Amino acid sequence: MKSDRRPLSLALHMALLVGLAIVLCFIILGLLVQRSVLHHFNQQDADELRVVALSVEKAILGLDKFTGQTLESRLQNAVSGHHGIYFAVFDKQGLPIYTGTEPDFSPLLNNASVIKSIRADNLYKWQTGDHQYQGAILTPESLNRFIDGAKIAVAVTTDFHHDFMQNFRKTLWGLMLLAGILTIAAAWVAIRIGHRPLHRLSKEIQNIDVHNLSHRLNSDHAPEELSELIQAFNEMISHVEESFQKLSQFSADIAHELRTPITNLSTQTQVALNKDRSTEEYRDILYSSLEEYDRLSVMIRDMLWLAKTDNKQLTLEKTSLNLAEEIKALTDYFEPLAEEKQVPLKVSGDAVMAEVDRTMFRRALNNLISNAINHSPAGADVGICVTQQENQALITIENGGKKIDEKHLSRLFDRFYQTDPSRGNSQREGVGLGLAIVKSIAELHHGSIEVTSVPDKTRFMLRLPINSPNQ
Template sequence: MKRFSLTSRLSSALAMLVMLVMATVGYALYRTLEQQLIIRDDGALITRVEQIRTLLLNEDVMTLIHDKPGLFANMLGNTESLLVLQFTDRPPLIEINPGHSPIPHINPVPADAPLTLAAVQHAVAAGGIPFISASALANVASAPYQVKITTGRLMSERTRTLAMYRNQIILVASIATVLTALLAWIFTRRGLAPLRRLAAETAMMDVRFLSRRIGITHAPPELRELIAAFNTMLERLEINFRQLSQVSADMAHDLRTPIGILLGQTEVAMRFKRDNDYYENLLGSNFEELQRLAKMIDNMLFLARAGDAGHAIQRVMLSLADEFGRLSEYFEGPAGERGLTLVCARDGATAWADPELLRRALANLLANAIRYADAGTAIVLRAVQQPEGTTISVENTGPDIAPQHLERLFDRFYRADASRTGDASASGLGLSIVRSIMMLHQGRWHAQSSKRLTRFSLFFPAKPL
């Protein structure tokens, strides 16, 4: 089905509106004129009967008809009128009917009753032309002392006047509709020119020009909000595309290292025949690299699922004392290897969170703290209960993180210390997973580091009432 352009639809709608308004106004004016003409013609007919009544009252009817037969014809004024004078129930004394109109048979108004517009009878003659008539009794001096006056008129002139007026209304309405449609199309097209320019600018956008922004200064006020939103979207796309490019590069680098090691060791082993101890060591080394690959892939899959808006989490009210105790037991071995002490502040705090996701987030923070803390220091796991939610923090003593790195620590594959990129246990995804988990909980995450104290804080909102 063909879709009409916005310009065509707007101009058509405006033209239809103008046509509707013109038709409504024209119909109202036509009906008003018609009613006024009907009142005028009815009044003229009543006046004529009154004049004849007065004339007959002052003159002898028989003498008047005999001496002045043309007087009554002159009183009619045109050939479409008729006049009949007769004594009641007797043949007409005079009948003037040049148009040969049918003589109406209507009850006359009594001689002593006043004539009003209600006495006029309305009918439709041949050809659909209105015909008006009236009848009244008039007192005379001769017997039988009352004459019946019947008069009527065929309203051809009024019909022609109304037809001409109606045709003029239709003509004016048609011309106004066509002109409105044409002008509306022209002005609408000109008015939509900024939209076409906006479409042309957006058509030039691609990954090479994501930094380009659409100008808002000369844009119409109605489009500024749209352009501002579009520029904001471009900014988000630019940031995300840049991050995606960085992620792809980092992931390719991180995947290339273990794969290169696996390929190199396997190639060396295949050149010459080796003893069983060599192959056992080779398999052990390959197993470690494969574990690193599996962990990296698992983390990437988790981040992909967490980025899905439809990812559902099952939040319950958790006792943080129990969770801290479980994590302390799990990390007691790795911490002891570096002479670190795990300190848990168990003050009865609770958190409304998904158990598995909360444990994974805290495990990543503890793993980072154990990896970078100074040997022989303490790692503090703390929870602060507040009305609006619960803040959980992990603190360790060690080298400070430069301020320019703090904001990017939670980006994928980002490492503040480039010298640690060769660490087989680090993939650069741990803190990114923490951020994704907090986004799923509609929470907040924060990192601060100064005076050799580094603290990572997670805020879990309270359960809605």
């Protein structure tokens, strides 16, 4: 099931994780400490019990030497200096020969098996009343000559250990809880502080709007982890700014380009209607209007086309084409115009096969060749050459004529950009979208278009991948 809940805050998330890790470490540590303390106590108990058992055994054996002493008195004095240690001696049937004051040995006697030597891990534990004990039963063979099958029972009270462990446990877990809370809080605070540059950054980003798109985030005082983000963000903002400026410029240009013909049409119509005119005159005016309308609709169509390429709404219908043949078709088409303008078309190069959209390729070349013919002075060649460079097809179109100024070169492919700001020529030369269309076509094919210009040689270079990557 997918949860729509917002994930925990980064700081809390991390603090919890850190806290959990630390608490887990404490728990493991605490358990180990507890275990080793317990083990130590057991070892101690076992040692003492061993000593006591030995003393008892010796006391019984000593009956030989010191006559006159009863077993009872010997045993009473057998053990001294051991606190909380008890012992008893039983005969083969389990009847008591000697018992101290405490404790009740019957559970031990009834349940525990006889062992040879006392170790920390073979003690029997039992409880009588409020007290807890652990002990063992031994049957030393040496005693058989005094009492056949004598059993020595030794026990130690573990109340003290038990109490100690209980307190120890309480303290330990209390400390751990406190440490856990403290570490989580500390981690949370630390992370919050660590995130401060992030908050600063988002504040800074919030302040960016369309009016100050030129603002760039400063990565100098930002931690290393953020500088990459800042850089990426700055790059994105640069792209946005660039596109935004282009868009603004584009809108302004559209308005300008539309206003001119519409003003013409409107003025012309008003003047025409001012007085009665001959049919001939009316016809002329209508024809003139028609030409303006055509210009307008060509412009609108081209703009729509460009808008569609921007929105990636155009799909290429790629086929494998011999580019040289396509160029031949185009030069056939332009031949009459070129001859009339006295600019011979010189075609050279190889038969290069490439996967391109035929109509778009022809359209791009059409715009480039038409430009070249229009800008070439009479008598100068227009050179068209197609070659293969690695996995790219390179089509160069050169024409003579004036050098294009550097400041125009980079903007030549911008929409509506014209080197002559007055745009006075009323020739059917378009509205400055031709090269923008070429650029879009190149980009749609994942290719590129470049231009260089020196006196008497302006060269456009169109590069298209031979095997276009999938779109």
